[in-house]
Ligand code: SF4
């Protein structure tokens with residue numbers, strides 16, 4: 001077994017390798033393999049796996065790449081994520097990718113799909129329209145058709161005709177993946193000091209750049225390691241961080257929150273890997289139906305799904321209570337309409353439930369965290385004072 | 388002589404003013420008249436279906452733009468920001484929320500009624516979803532009917548997508564309308580309204596395409612949004628909309644006969660110097676000033692994309708009374724903001740060529756990611772494909788903090804100089820301009 005420190009180091013390297021060397025190496029091992037890049041938040045990675053593909057999450061350039069060309073494509077009042085991704089596309093970081101999926105989360109990602117089409121990046125560029133109708137027979141059918149389009153796209157590239165068995169096998173693997181991730185979050189509930197939020201982040205983000213089988217092995221080892229004592233408990237408050245589901249916060253921001261005396265016991269940083277809650281039926285005759293059912297019935301809340309029947313403010317409060325959190329940090333990317341338009345209502349729900357909260361905005365390449373650290377520190381102190 | 392501040396008006400403009408006044412008056416009396424009120428959006432609107440249930444539509448975007456024109460939006464936006472909305476987000480939403488918090492007084496000074504139904508036609512803009520989720524919480528208990536319009540991601544409308552929409556209409560939207568109004572859905576009535584729509588659509592296209600002439604008898608952007616387009620949304624399907632467009636078309640024909648240019652708030656445009664295609668919504672807080680920069684320079688907008696958010700009729704779409712629900716679905720999917728980026732570029736290229744434009748201009752709106760994200764790539768593509776000078780200005784819809792008159796004027800003046808230069812060069816080269 002690898003040492004824990006070695007695993008963590010490897011994850012950190014994988015998480016921020018904007019050239020996706022590991023994924024490209026995987027593809028080079030077999031002619032029929034394909035790489036499919038996807039943007040936040042969620043795509044059913046199972047179908048890509050079943051088509052002999054590797055789904056690779058493209059979470060933006062963060063603070064790891066200087067943006068020069070990307071800025072020429074975007075006005076100052078558009079969030080940072082797409083400009084980093086265009087920069088990566090123009091700099092050839094994404095060469096070797098066979099296709100791209102752009103989930104229906106906002107108009108920026110939607111229009112980015114058109115920019116990829118116009119610049120003919122990859123062999124296919126699919127806007128993946130999540131249904132906003134949650135009736136299995138209406139939205140579910142639509143979702144299946146959306147998945148079928150991707151299957152056709154992939155088949156056109158590598159000729160692989162996907163079988164139900166192959167999808168079921170992939171579902172099983174991703175079920176394991178989801179279960180292990182939840183186990184890590186659960187252990188961290190009780191012993192948050194054993195694995196920091198930054199380390200957790202690296203582990204999850206590494207997972208979207210490598211084959212799921214490898215990630216599962218890694219996760220198993222992590223679980224084993226953190227079942228033993230590691231680090232020291234501190235007098236920290238427990239917080240939920242919400243609103244960072246797309247453009248990722250810089251690591252410095254997550255670190256600052258932790259250093260200011262907050263254990264992040266729940267977050268939506270790598271939401272795509274945790275979007276579906278619980279297992280998906282891996283023994284269905286029609287696994288696309290099983291995936292559609294899971295999308296409809298087992299999705300967690302995000303700003304990108306219509307929520308009138310089941311308001312996300314209430315779901316956030318419920319989550320905070322389940323996680324025994326002392327407070328909530330609303331942390332959204334600047335100019336992120338989905339996250340920011342949700343904020344006032346969600347904050348009202350927190351007020352009604354008596355849960356303290358603060359908020360800040362960031363860019364993925366924000367470099368200064370002094371103010372955020374101070375704010376989080378004051379938040380933590382005030383909660384401790386009144387507890 | 389007319390008061391210089393008072394805009395000069397054609398007969399059609401007077402009719403429009405009366406129609407809108409009556410509409411807002413009816414809205415203020417909706418409860419007394421026993422009419423149910425539905426709030427919904429302009430792109431992908433289901434006006435005919437709403438009218439077939441005898442409901443009255445309210446379009447929050449139109450309220451917001453009216454608030455902008457009446458200089459009330461700044462205060463409304465501040466109000467929404469006080470309740471926690473970020474400075475970064477779409478100002479239409481904030482203006483609407485602020486207006487609601489201030490008593491929901493409509494543009495004519497009369498109070499708008501509360502909604503009986505929120506019809507979330509989620510077409511071409513993600514913010515719509517957020518907007519109505521916010522409204523739903525401000526009007527607790529009001530039912531929301533969600534209609535998800537799939538995006539034309541592949542540049543075409545497929546049968547699957549149409550089926551998905553028809554199913555939603557049949558199982559989500561219509562049942563909710565029936566419940567709210569206590570009336571049964573009447574397909575024959577809907578078809579009848581759609582017959583009128585198609586007639587008005589024919590007329591609208593003739594009017595818009597009159598701008599292919601030199602000089603153009605209309606301004607297809609400023610006038611397009613000021614008096615050619617607005618009637619279309621709330622009144623489409625009615626006899627009065629057909630009458631209105633018949634009158635407007637006869638006015639336009641008269642202008643063509645006399646060789647006249649477009650009407651501006653200060654009278655006829657005397658000389659058409661530059662013909663432009665415009666992308667992006669206008670600014671409403673300083674609409675007159677903004678327009679004036681153009682007509683003072685003899686610039687006419689001969690085609691615009693913003694006037695197509697309510698439908699791309701000039702590309703052949705007509706409401707089809709024989710297949711009403713399919714047709715409504717196709718209508719929603721076809722509106723400009725639901726087109727993918729390559730389709731948008733193709734359409735603009737076509738406009739530049741067919742309308743013999745001298746230039747292409749983008750008014751990039753801070754609020755609107757649906758329009759703005761990707762516009763700089765659109766601009767490059769149009770420059771490459773058509774060779775006409777391209778220009779870029781920035782403003783906002785209803786937030787006056789983002790309208791800098793001096794900045795925009797400077798930019799436009801240099802742009803017009805560039806157009807002038809090109810004309811001279813083309814003339815020297817013997818190219819007809
Ligand atoms: S950060 Fe927000 S606005 Fe930007 S691409 Fe992501 S969801 Fe869209």
Ligand code: SF4
Nearest residue numbers: 477512514755756757
């Ligand atoms: S983002 Fe644009 S299209 Fe959407 S509501 Fe705002 S102004 Fe309208």
